[in-house]
Amino acid sequence: MKKSYIFTPGPSPVPPEVGIAQVKMVHHRSPDFGEYLDRVLNGLKYVYQTENDVIMFTSSGTGAMEGAIANCFSAGDKVIAFAGGKFGERLVEISNCFGLNCIAIEYEWGENADPAALEKALEENPDTRGVFLTQSETSTGVVNDVEAFARIVARTDALFLVDAISGLGAVDLKTDEWGVDLVVGGSQKALMIPPGLAFVAVSKKAWKAVDTATLPRYYFCFKAAKASQSKTPPETPYTPAITLIQALDVAMSMIKDEGLENVFARHELFARATQAAVEALGLEFVATDRSRAFVTTSVWAPEGIKGGDIVKAMRNDFGMFIAGGQGKLKGKIFRLGHVGYFDRFDITSQLAGLELALKKLGYPVEIGAGVTAALKVLAGE
Ligand SMILES: Cc1ncc(COP(=O)(O)O)c(C=O)c1O
Known part of the structure; x- marks a missing residue:
């Protein structure tokens, strides 16, 4: 299933x-x-x-x-x-x-x-x-x-x-x-x-x-x-x-x-949790300024791995659709979503899928490192 x-x-x-x-x-x-x-x-x-x-x-x-x-x-x-x-x-x-x-x-x-x-x-x-x-x-x-x-x-x-x-x-x-x-x-x-x-x-x-x-x-x-x-x-x-x-x-x-202010705060929290995970996994952000980047987290695919391969691995292995790069970033990046109807466990599931996909593709992942970093942000630590 x-x-x-x-x-x-x-x-x-x-x-x-x-x-x-x-x-x-x-x-x-x-x-x-x-x-x-x-x-x-x-x-x-x-x-x-x-x-x-x-x-x-x-x-x-x-x-x-x-x-x-x-x-x-x-x-x-x-x-x-x-x-x-x-x-x-x-x-x-x-x-x-x-x-x-x-x-x-x-x-x-x-x-x-x-x-x-x-x-x-x-x-x-x-x-x-x-x-x-x-x-x-x-x-x-x-x-x-x-x-x-x-x-x-x-x-x-x-x-x-x-x-x-x-x-x-x-x-x-x-x-x-x-x-x-x-x-x-x-x-x-x-x-x-x-x-x-x-x-x-x-x-x-x-x-x-x-x-x-x-x-x-x-x-x-x-x-x-x-x-x-x-x-x-x-x-x-x-x-x-x-x-x-x-x-x-x-x-x-x-x-x-929910109230608009709370909706904005939720988007910020989930973006910050995702950003913490990306950092913990040693990956690089596309957006240089992340102080307002609360819609999607764009990440450079690690050296030697195509962005599209990460997207495909997550989709084929776990049924998780994330976005790849567009235009001149096609193949080079992947984008983690957190806009709209996401809850904290969508965030951690997405990150868990990412970790497993990266590991499969040969990127050195300490399994759980990204998810743990995200959970700490979600827990307010
Ligand atoms: C910032 C931005 N502008 C324009 C569009 C185009 O919107 P649509 O695909 O609904 O025509 C998108 C769609 O992703 C978008 O994210």
């Missing part, structure tokens, strides 16, 4: 009660659905820490990234996008695809985006209309300092767009207090439901840009979405992923019951 575990940083594990919530089909023009959607939209405001509109789309996160750009900018607009991983690169790719004049600030994968680089770029480009940053760069495990960036963007007329697809609900992001204009989120990470829903929190400043922006948009039209969501009860313009919204209703109440 082999169990199956999903330890990837998205899609992440789904609580059984969230899964079960998808069984009963309701019609999306029925009052029942309106009630679900109303609660979910309010719940999203709680997670986003915002009074701004949160627009929902039936799509994966990338759809909402595209929507945020298509609704708020016009061809030729100058934007600055930070790219230090696969998802930062995606911001640049979407910008180029839509004909923006995108200044890509590339930084080393594993490093943090540097606020000083933004200050310099803005000085050199006072006509910048948008600044794009990835909060949690899932491909490297790095979590950027959104607040520091927000302070700098606030001195300009530019819109600040943050891809928070993997960090939303895991690492603090105070949308209103920090003044982030566009915050993109996705369903399959800390929000604990399957893939298929994406969200954007839209500030008043961003709504003004929507009025004048001329890039084409249809499915991802913010105004159409807002008009439907503003009805009583709220609706969506097109057929939504109804069952995912039912699932999100349950997941939101779990998050509210």
Whole structure:
């Protein structure tokens, strides 16, 4: 008998009660659905820490990234996008695809985006209309300092767009207090439901840009979405992923019951426990700054072992799905998950599987060293 575990940083594990919530089909023009959607939209405001509109789309996160750009900018607009991983690169790719004049600030994968680089770029480009940053760069495990960036963007007329697809609900992001204009989120990470829903929190400043922006948009039209969501009860313009919204209703109440601060603290604790294990096993981190890296722990595969072999060994031998590297880190790293519905024993199981896989692949492991280090953190030692 082999169990199956999903330890990837998205899609992440789904609580059984969230899964079960998808069984009963309701019609999306029925009052029942309106009630679900109303609660979910309010719940999203709680997670986003915002009074701004949160627009929902039936799509994966990338759809909402595209929507945020298509609704708020016009061809030729100058934007600055930070790219230090696969998802930062995606911001640049979407910008180029839509004909923006995108200044890509590339930084080393594993490093943090540097606020000083933004200050310099803005000085050199006072006509910048948008600044794009990835909060949690899932491909490297790095979590950027959104607040520091927000302070700098606030001195300009530019819109600040943050891809928070993997960090939303895991690492603090105070949308209103920090003044982030566009915050993109996705369903399959800390929000604990399957893939298929994406969200954007839209500030008043961003709504003004929507009025004048001329890039084409249809499915991802913010105004159409807002008009439907503003009805009583709220609706969506097109057929939504109804069952995912039912699932999100349950997941939101779990998050509210736990309390956002406690949810953040749990993510930090599990990340710290995982980091302690990685150190105890003598492995090297990809993320150079781990003070906020609470979504996924990216680790260099040891000399002579391919990252993919560790992923395969854990999957084939123990049914544990962890993530390998993406883009230029493919084959070189592996990523341990701790975002969303993880408990302490998911963390220790994952680490136990890692130890056994490493041993099988010939890496010298003192069996139990990583798990013990993690348990000590979990025990508050
Ligand atoms: C930070 C980040 N941005 C964007 C995406 C893309 O989201 P999706 O695959 O849901 O389109 C992901 C997915 O892993 C992500 O982690």
